[in-house]
Amino acid sequence: MIYVLHIEPPYKHAAHYIGFTENGDVEQRIAKHLQGKASPLIKAAIEHGHKVELALVLEGDRALERRLKRRGGHGHSICPRCRPAYLANRRAIAASKEGHPPSGPKRKERNADVRRSMG
Numbered sequence: 001m002i003y004v005l006h007i008e009p010p011y012k013h014a015a016h017y018i019g020f021t022e023n024g025d026v027e028q029r030i031a032k033h034l035q036g037k038a039s040p041l042i043k044a045a046i047e048h049g050h051k052v053e054l055a056l057v058l059e060g061d062r063a064l065e066r067r068l069k070r071r072g073g074h075g076h077s078i079c080p081r082c083r084p085a086y087l088a089n090r091r092a093i094a095a096s097k098e099g100h101p102p103s104g105p106k107r108k109e110r111n112a113d114v115r116r117s118m119g
């Protein structure tokens with residue numbers, strides 16, 4: 001099983017912890033995390049007063065765990081709590097990129113005019 005811990009607010013650069021545990025062992029694993037016994041990162045986050053919550057549990061093996069860890073967004077794209085904001089942010093970035101072209105053609109026209117007047 002794959003589990004995703006959501007850290008609120010993010011601890012340093014870590015907003016999530018993606019981990020793997022054997023089937024049926026997730027609750028014990030999370031309990032260990034919350035006691036600071038499973039991951040130095042989660043231990044430190046809790047010690048610094050950050051809230052750590054189980055955000056997601058997925059059927060999967062270590063190969064899936066590696067894939068999720070490699071995926072962009074540092075867990076934001078799979079965490080149900082962060083996904084809406086992550087997707088909205090990505091849409092905003094995409095929209096701002098699409099917003100640039102209108103100034104492009106004008107510049108080309110101006111260049112054409114210059115070339116015409118020079119020729």
Ligand SMILES: [Zn+2]
Pocket residue numbers: 006007015016055075076079080081082083
């Ligand atoms: Zn999250």
